[in-house]
Amino acid sequence: MGTFENLVSGDNETAILGISERYTGVWGESRGGASGVYGRSPGWHGVYGESDTNTGVLGQSKTLYGVHGVSTSSTGTIGESSSGFGVHGTSGSNTGVVGQSTSGVGIEGSSQRGDGVVGRGRRGVVGTSETYQGVFGSSRDNAGVVGESEAFHAVFGVSRSINNAGLFGGNTGGGWAGMFDGRVSVSGNLYVGGDVRPLGADVAEEFDVEEGATVLPGMVVRLGEGGGLEPADQPYETAVIGIVSGAPGFRPGMVLDTGGGGRRMPVALVGKVMCWVDADRGAVRRGDLLTASPTPGHAMCADADRATGSLVGKALAVLHQGKALVPVLTMLR
The missing domain is CATH 2.40.300.10 (Head decoration protein D)
Structure with a gap:
């Protein structure tokens, strides 16, 4: 089949409608190296998926990305959910979900009651950057980053630079740069640039x-x-x-x-x-x-x-x- 075009102009009219009682409503396949299904809109979603009981849009791949979102000025992929997964991507041998953006957010996850982004694996979440922070956490009313572990250090920091610290804390509001509730162990030298003010006498x-x-x-x-x-x-x-x-x-x-x-x-x-x-x-x-x-x-x-x-x-x-x-x-x- 060659090119097929169906032009509609009504507000609620669908150009192409695929319905299946038991399987895929619309199937697109390409054998020449291009996209199986391509969706484009100048003012709304290029591709939109919705489901009452399952995944709105599912991407799977045996060798590469399950879902690949790219944006030149905004969010590559955005997933939202009121009670389930915002985005769920699976892959047999590579990345389940990849988002890329040249100037905005690569991947954004948002949830009203649950976690915005959850990672599970050998490392739950990995963030890398050549020139800036690998992982960044921010909160208005609570901790920016929380680390918990049942059997190891809750937060583990290592620096390979002789002039920098494995763990650094600062406070731009004039308060404490670091606080410890419990014993503190120092196995090497301890250098203090300011006053030492123990609470004991x-x-x-x-x-x-x-x-x-x-x-x-x-x-x-x-x-x-x-x-x-x-x-x-x-x-x-x-x-x-x-x-x-x-x-x-x-x-x-x-x-x-x-x-x-x-x-x-x-x-x-x-x-x-x-x-x-x-x-x-x-x-x-x-x-x-x-x-x-x-x-x-x-x-x-x-x-x-x-x-x-x-x-x-x-x-x-x-x-x-x-x-x-x-x-x-x-x-x-």
Whole structure:
């Protein structure tokens, strides 16, 4: 058959209508390397497909693209669905759906209640670019990009450039560039270009606890005969090494040497820490120097002339009598 032309001019008239009770309504085939079916419209859809219970338009290929959409100024392929797939393309050996555009969107997926685009495979979604972002995510009210994994890193970033980072975060509004809810592990060097502002109050370092010793946060501790921590119980003893960090009121902002095994506790090196104080051995005022006391794990007000080598800190609050936790500025001297 050669060229067939059927010209109609009515608003609701169809030039070609194909109806089948059980199979394809319209079939087009080309054996010479051109399109099997070609549709063109100067002001509306070139090809339009609609179905009440199945796919509006289906493209399949055994060796190349199932559906190929090309646009020189706008969207190559657009798929929309209120409850199902916006676009579904399958291929036996190559790409299911390919969209190309020289100046607009290659592929766009839109859904009112579901996902705009879903990818499943060895890699669910792959984005590549020679000069710009491989994958871009944007949201007005929620996360731009979310990564989740049951058994590996939720987000994994690698850079092959010596001058760039595997993971980069910025904030143009003046807020946080990065936030972590949980522990953070750094296996290499850590470089910080701005201020480091931990939310905790002291810098601490972990030590082993002496076997059989009861060591609790806020206690004044010394090194025992085995080299581990135990409560200090001698006044002005020089074996004292500080106050155990983590008692209610303050928490450590940084803890060093956390890689050891066994039972370990952090001892405050610098900063504010809550300390058990025994004021029955002398009332404590703000600014008083503190040292080890005969009460196990407690500090007491120190005589500056006797305290060399045994000071643990300076009191930041008043305790007239009794035993209680008192905020202390760590001072080992």
